[in-house]
Amino acid sequence: MFNLEKIVRSNIQQLKAYSSARDEFKGVADVYLDANENPFGTLNRYPDPQQIRIKEKLSEIKKANLDQIFVGNGSDEVIDLAFRIFCEPGKDKALTFSPTYGMYDVSAGINNIELIKQRLLADFQINLNQLQPYLEMDDVKLIFICSPNNPTGNIINKDDIIYILKNFNGVVIIDEAYIDFSTKESFISEIKNYPNLIVSQTFSKAWGLAGARVGTAYANSNIIDLYNKVKPPYNVSSLNQKAVLVSLNNQSKFGIEKNIILIERAKVIDQLYKIPMVKKIYPTEANFVLIEVEDADKLYKDLVEKKIITRNRNTVINNCLRITIGSPEENQKLINTLEEL
Template identity: 65%
Template sequence: MKLEMIEIKNLVRSNILELQPYSSARSEFTGKEGIFLDANENPFGTMNRYPDPYQSELKQKLADLKGVTPQNIFIGNGSDEVIDLAFRIFCDPGKDKALTFSPTYGMYDVSAGINNVELIQLPLSADFQIDLEALKPYFDDSKIKLMFICSPNNPTGNLIDQKAIDFILENFKGIVIVDEAYIDFAEGDSLTKKINQYNNLIVSQTFSKAWGLAAARVGTAYAGDEIISLYNKVKPPYNISQLNQKAANEALNNFNNYEANLNLILSERKRVENVLLKIEKVKKIYPSDANFILIEVENADQIYTTLVEQNIITRNRNKQVKNCIRISIGTPEENDTLINRLKNIQ
């Protein structure tokens, strides 16, 4: 079946279509050799020059790793910039809407509020999957420009059913953003393989989780050429510092370290789950495809507070999922400490 392609330009804010992007000195001259007198930089120092505004080296490495072209990649100041720019490109403030599925990552709500865009939040099913029957009526609302799907989902940890995502991509006439911040920890395939199949798809990933670079703030978006060109049009000229580009490049050069840490986290996740299931106050552990687990306990507020008092910091998700705490998988030693403290809570 041949899929009908979405007219992306019909979804873009008119002022963005007309926008003339800022032309920086480093975008006009891309060479590395010469006497640089074009950008009003200080001639002295080691960090005195502006960074590559299009992160060419980093994009090429990611392209080789993901099996896409550099033209299919946007690098953001964390995946939060990927989210925020989507609102700024596609949603007219006070007019357009976005949609997501709760419980999920809180920045969709925050970014919608900052950009004065109504965010519709449809509840996930009991097993934290998308209820397509409840969603279908919203396909007819032309004001809904964006749909956010977090997979693996935060805070529940599970992958969203691939068939449901495909159905949405084939029937929703807006932009679908699949947030794959935790995809490295999952057995399922990334949707980056489908960006050429669906021109309304944006796949967001990050260096913050599996790559261990949360402090560097490097996020990525994978999409068709048309969407990536819009992102490059509206982004700040130097949105990724040279220090952060270097950190990401070095991480990609050290793939063995990434793989070893990833495997240790996965094995520790399984071990922690098995041990916690034997603790009486732990009522349920939800299946996880991420580097954290969501557990249901007798009294989430009390247990969270008691752990904090013992310098064990978890995330209280009681307001999102009743009596649940989200626990990131730490080092084996950290996990042992958590387990022992949980066992001893009265």
């Protein structure tokens, strides 16, 4: 049975969080002389350390309580803090399913945590039979599941994820960076059912704010308390918080742009099927498509020469390129160039 106290690092349990000036005073005043700030300028004040206005909007949109939401410096901070909170360096382990997002591996290495990488099946789904022994290992504290998965684009079977949540005594992090492009529902609605679940999302993809570096985590309040305890005091800048609020207050723009991307995704896939060098197109529920070609290394270089940049994934999936869905003009240029090549 999952017990949060048993898997949190002892030093994190005993840690007393830093209390900033803006944590101690949360109202509005005429004169601020508490935080050693410069009294001049437009960015002279520290940002809200708890990002309350963002959380209030997200609470409405995502149907989650304020104390179930963490706002971080990109979803990479969500990943990194999970290692810091739950994994003892040089001792504990984490697990993920390859091929997948490479930052899990990098963050594990930075935190001196062994990352077990179980190969996905041919259809890029989890092999539960091979997974079972790891679910019973006491030193495996985290499991990362990217769904829709990067770079494959597919959703991981919900029943498989539920099985893992029910049978693993550690924390399961579902990385939903691309969920806005999917027909499937987010796992945020399952937080109330599984105390070991963290759902990570980002403003970098469908919200078009990759330059702002803002990510979110949704979990039960006990886990969110740990995140808030460990994070840097002012982890999201005022500029980035403002950019997020502008987007959250203009959901019609978000919906229009997302719909364009989905329409373009269907068009690009349809046109890719007509190009002889494309041997296979993998199903996708993200804003990119993974294709298998005759010679990925050569095609990648040929496209670079035409000033079109894709992602060569040949080192992780044989002869595959990952192609992001761009604007209608960009997509047409890609197709025209592929036809010429």
